[in-house]
Amino acid sequence: MRLFLFLVTALSLAAAPEPPPERRCTLRLAWWASPAERVELAIVQGKEIVPVVALEMNLDLSKDYRGAAQLTIVRKKGVNEKVEAFDPEKLYAQPTTPAPKPDAKPKPEPAKKEKADEWAAFATVALPDSPDVGVLLLMAPDGSCAGRAFDYEAGRFPYGSIRVVNLSAMTLAGEIDSKGFRLAPGSSDLLPVIFRERQTSHIKLAALLPNDGFEPILGTKIAGRPNRRSLVFILQTGVSTDGRPLFESRSIESVEPVVPVVPPPANGKPAVQ
16 A cells, blocks of 8 residues: 555645646656656646656756646656657647748757657646745556645755655644644644754654554654755555554755855956956
8 A cells, every 4th residue: 555545645635726827946856766667757848848857855956947837747658658648738728820821931840859749647746836846756556656846945945944744644743852843634844943053853753643642753863954954754654454554754855055155366356247
């Protein structure tokens, strides 16, 4: 049942009102776990298919995105695979254009334009309204895929902080340095601690059970740094033989980019731009 709980519950938990029609952002894709066999991915921008790369639990690679708020991700079809080809034209109303004149010359195709019939629909993800968006992809054994998008902009996810993303259908409760927090199913939030200096904190996290009990998930020390931020994902992966929920936690860390210091000119005068 691994990952099927997420595929069934997380998409319904993430259901929201129809998003605005377009987003313009830096887009980052990551796998929860890399597929056993290579999967080539692409995103749909307008009527173009743009190849992208997703790393395992790493959001360092990015792509400029301008397109629908409902991100469409496609995958490269196998050589002998019989799957209906993805048609980006179906996402947009077809405009009526006058027929070209007999002597009109056809416009040449872009040199590296991807052919739509080589790609198949893979996943759709609602993007938040943010200039920097991360998307986590989870692939089930049957080849289906679900994604979860989250705000990755440094102003709302600052360095020195920890954001926990609850991918389960259960409420999570915990504390860090004796400060309590709670996460509803499918939600995410910053923990109530911002690291202004190097320090070690203790974090506890558990799932609340229907019988007023709890299932421990995390209980560990973490080394906080003011120039680092952490995304912690909690996923329910199944149920034990005695009926207790099983969870897995994974994290993505990023380090604040270092701004290079420009040395002053030798003559002591500012350089003319």
